[in-house]
Amino acid sequence: MLLEYGAESRLIEQLSSRLGIALGCTSIEISLIPSAIVLTTLIGDSSVTTTRRAHEQPINMSIVHQIVAICIAAEQNPRNIMMVERSLANIHANPYPAWLIVPIIGLSCAAFSHLQGADWPGFWITFLAASVGMMVRRELSSRKYSLLIVFAFTAFVCTLIGSLAFYHDLSSTGRIVLSSSVLLLVPGFPYINSMLDAFKGYISMGWGRWTQATLLTLMSSLGIMLAMGLLDIKGW
Known part of the structure; x- marks a missing residue:
């Protein structure tokens, strides 16, 4: 979502890593290209790698701000996966009329x-x-x-x-x-x-x-x- 809605690459990498650690991961490794994101989640000696395609979306800093807020909330309430999933599902665009x-x-x-x-x-x-x-x-x-x-x-x-x-x-x-x-x-x-x-x-x-x-x-x-x-x- 960060990649789709126009966040800069450093912010995408930092937020992904911070959110992963807040949810109990050992570390997050991420690779970015303009049309996709490759993310490896490390938990102890285990790892999971996933690739997600970024679909074309209009730039929307409101959505980026909401994701930043979710990350901060997750760091304040570690390992609260349900809260993060619920917050991500409730993200909305807040367009100007x-x-x-x-x-x-x-x-x-x-x-x-x-x-x-x-x-x-x-x-x-x-x-x-x-x-x-x-x-x-x-x-x-x-x-x-x-x-x-x-x-x-x-x-x-x-x-x-x-x-x-x-x-x-x-x-x-x-x-x-x-x-x-x-x-x-x-x-x-x-x-x-x-x-x-x-x-x-x-x-x-x-x-x-x-x-x-x-x-x-x-x-x-x-x-x-x-x-x-x-x-x-x-x-x-």
Whole structure:
């Protein structure tokens, strides 16, 4: 779960080891790759090795925080396996409601456009483009589409709506609108995690996460270029 929801590799290793020891294991040995985890549990002279595949999930620090809390509770109440199993079964995502997250994302992108010098019509077009883009992203994600497809299609929609700035010269800062309306697709968290993993010695995890973030950036660029090609918009 930690691997699926975006925790950095050092945290995954430390929490697994701490939880295993709290539950009575001698030690925990763990090996990570971006798509799976191999874990060996040592109890005295016996050991059990298991491999679990990590399925693609959206980054969610709420779930990571809940797992950290479960680990701390297990250390305070050692060998209480039932408590740990019950707590893990009750983990929930705590998502922000759509009525809040959609306008907030739109406002953040619009505020950035304003900081870059967009006029007020450009500000509101950016707000509209980013808000609709976030709605599209949430809807596609809820239907379990690949993140690569979600990013490409969302970028396409954001660029199409942002191009309203060029319609009858509604805004004199159309290029700022186009660049600001797709900021919700910047994969900052995967890039940060990849650098942290690489600096802390998890080279394969760092490369894997960097590759994933680069692919997301590439697909976003593809959606932007497709929309600009259809509308015959020349550059930013």
